[in-house]
Amino acid sequence: MRSSLLTLSLAAVLAAGCSQQSTPAPQAPADKSAAAAVKPAARSHDESSYAEPEKVVIKDLALDLKVDFDARQIGGNAVYTLDWKDKAAKQLVLDTRELTIEKVQAVGADGALTALPFELAANDKTFGSKLTIQTPDQPAKIRIDYHTAPTASGLQWLEPSMTEGKQLPFMFSQSQAIHARSWVPLQDTPSVRFTYSAHVASRPDVMVLMSADNDPKAARDGDYSFKMPEPIPSYLLAIAAGDLVFKPISERSGVWAEPAMVDKAAKEFEDTEKMIGAAEHLYGPYRWGRYDMLVLPPSFPFGGMENPRLTFATPTVIVGDKSLVSLVAHELAHSWSGNLVTNASWKDIWLNEGFTTYVQGRITEALYGAELAEEEREIDQTDLLAEIKDMSPADQALALPPLTERDPDDALSQVAYVKGSWFLQFLEQRFGRETFDPFLRGWFDDHAFQSATTDQFVEYLKKNLLPKNPNAVTPAELDAWLNQPGIPAFAQKARSRSFSIVDTARIAWLGSGKLPTNQVTSDWNTQAWTHFLAGMGATLKPEQLKQLDAAYHFTGTANGEIAMRWYPLAIRSGYQEAWPAAGEFIERVGRRKLILPIYAELVKTPEGLAFAKEAFAKAKPGYHPITTVSVADMLTKAEAGQAKQ
Structure with missing residues (x-):
């Protein structure tokens, strides 16, 4: 996942057999601490999951789901093929978050279904609800019927107006780190890997894709099937649905995007096959079949997500000059x-x-x-x-x-x-x-x-x-x-020769007020400009910012890497002329890396906090739940801090 780096270029119902809805005591975080303390030296233990993989693991997952845009939910059933490690184990424990569990059944060798008792614990704010299924006979397969909540933390539902084409709705998942449990009951831990298949039904005018073998020639008909033959951890389970079309880059790579974006994206990412070849030369064959990319709406909270066979990518890296495409190199490297x-x-x-x-x-x-x-x-x-x-x-x-x-x-x-x-x-x-x-x-x-x-x-x-x-x-x-904090004193720091020219130009301007000539800056890439801005210090005089803006048009830039550095500098320096464009940027873009630094500067003053709250109110319907939580927490803390002053 590319989230914080510069790129070249995140009501339960019991089944039959349980007569009443269970209301157990909350599964408190304290229980997790106790579980972690059982094996303090075992780094393989995952404190972020209720699962017990030392007893049983999911080997294969078969999904049969329906995407309901009106209800903003995914529902259906999941069939798990299990590998029982502990012959004395009598239960299967799964992770869930805001899921409604309708019934749980054992699947016999003949396909017959037998109800299994289960208990869904009260919700924990961080880890969700522990699902405990009683399995005295250690069935080889179990089926769970369930549906998600409209507020699932791992899913975003967008109205047509929030998309590029503004004609059809859009839905996509973000499962890392522990959000897969909000749309599938799972052993939601990277220590467990499973193969999966899926049948997904949807309205017929949207294309559905998953982190699996998406057929570039598949018909858009509301009925889709997928298979992932390589075992993956739960955080790489992914789904998306919207007005999506495909454009090839090579025999094994291409771009899915909305029609208005697909040509631009394919052009921007045209070096992808060369990247695959370079990685294979260094580290061996690419083992996942196809490498396709899905360009999501601007609300996507991260730069990219390395879902196997289908990298999810932010449109904020498509700026027309390939200056931010190392995002692709990063997500590809995850292969x-x-x-x-x-x-x-x-x-x-x-x-x-x-x-x-x-x-x-x-x-x-x-x-x-x-x-x-x-x-x-x-x-x-x-x-x-x-x-x-x-x-x-x-x-x-x-x-x-x-x-x-x-x-x-x-x-x-x-x-x-x-x-x-x-x-x-x-x-x-x-x-x-x-x-x-x-x-x-x-x-x-x-x-x-x-x-x-x-x-x-x-x-x-x-x-x-x-x-x-x-x-x-x-x-x-x-x-x-x-194991130690900081960077070791003996570490060799990176030193770019070309940045010395940038440093000289900045120092000269700060001293004389004379900007570097076009001859000096004409070949500067995104990295050079961000380095130029990063060295300006905490603040500048408003007239200095105005001079920079007149020459380089930073305010209103389409380049998010520059925007995330320019707008905080402008806000700290009292350059009010940049505020409207900064507001428009954080209302339009949901990528946390790009917008959180802007919010962080705004909330430092009462005027800025009021501006940030107004912008957030406008942007919130289009933000991913992960971004919404981050911004809301920042605003709440800032309000509390200012109230004490």
């Missing part, structure tokens, strides 16, 4: 790091995102040159060093402590992405690419379609890399990267 080899729990998220950011840089370098990759690394590292200044020491480690009561969404930061990638660059520098590249490919090959922990990676490192040069890395250095 090896994350999708193929997955963190076993969210406290080891760096195994997904750090590895992916490193691989993204290698793809960028292979296609666009070492200098561009270095520019991105420098920007990412600079942003990380600024972020960790206000971060707790524990959150600065790559190997996070058990999350216990924390929502894994809240535990994700630039540390996983950038410090993780920086660590792998450190290993590359110490051992050389001729040694490190085969090692990394071996990690992907030897752990393909498995979930892994930091401990497993360290063990693999000690066995397969460190002996290649026993003096290259010390135990203290490894500990500094994995």
Whole structure:
């Protein structure tokens, strides 16, 4: 998932057999802490799930669903093929959130259905409701009939007016980290992988897609079937439905988007096949069949989501000059790091995102040159060093402590992405690419379609890399990267040669008021402009901002990477002329990375808070639930803080 980095370029009813609706005591977070304490040293234990994979695991999921735009819900049934690990186990425990469970049945070898007693615990704010199914005979298959709530945290429903074409409604999912449980009862943990198939019915004028084998030639008829033969974790389960058409890029890659967007997207992403080839050259064959992309409406809360075979992408990266397309490189890289080899729990998220950011840089370098990759690394590292200044020491480690009561969404930061990638660059520098590249490919090959922990990676490192040069890395250095806060003092920082020109131009303007000539800036890319703005300091004089705006037209820019830096600077500096455009931007775009910095500056003053609340009221119907929660929390805290003053 590409969420916070610069891109080149997140009422239960008992079944028959249970006579009354159960109202058990709430499943409190304290129970999760106790469960985590059972195996304090086992990093494979997932504190964010109620599931018990040491007893039983889902091996296959068969969905039969209907998408109801009017009711804003998905409903139907799910059939689970189970692998019982513990012969003494008498129950199946699943994760749910706001789901109505209609009935649960065992599926016999002859297809006969037998009701099973179940209990749905009261809702926990973070983890949802624990679903416990009594299974004394350990059935090989179980069927659950259910439907979602209109407020499901993992689904967004858009009215036609909120789409590009404004003719048909749109729906899409966002399952990472623990939102899959809001639209399918699951063992919602990355430690469990399953294959799946699905039959989905919908209104006939919308196209339905899933993170599976979407047929580019499929008819739009309201009746769709899918199959995912490779085992995936629950957070990679995805669905979307809307006015979607397909345009090919290569034999195995293409773009799905609304008709008005598809040509622009295909043009912007035309290097995708080259990216796949570059990644295969480094890390082995692409193992997922097709690699297609779905361009979502601007409300999508992240830059991209690496759903296998169908990356979900924000339209904010389509700016006409390919300056933000390393988003594709990042999500593609997940086909090896994350999708193929997955963190076993969210406290080891760096195994997904750090590895992916490193691989993204290698793809960028292979296609666009070492200098561009270095520019991105420098920007990412600079942003990380600024972020960790206000971060707790524990959150600065790559190997996070058990999350216990924390929502894994809240535990994700630039540390996983950038410090993780920086660590792998450190290993590359110490051992050389001729040694490190085969090692990394071996990690992907030897752990393909498995979930892994930091401990497993360290063990693999000690066995397969460190002996290649026993003096290259010390135990203290490894500990500094994995377990200690901050960035180690011995880390080599990225240094872009081209940024020296940008720095010189900025310093000269700040001193003399004379802007660099067009001859100097004509070849600047998005990275150069963001670096130019990032070095301006906390504030400028309004007349300085006006001068910049007159020359470079930052206010109203279509480039979100520039907007997220320009508008906060303008707001802090009292440049009121930028406020209307900033308001329009946060009302139109729902990508958290781009809009939260703008909200954060607005809420610091009473006038700005009032402006932010008005903008949020307009934008909220089109925001994804994840974005809505983030902004609402920020506004609430700001209101409370100002009330105390």
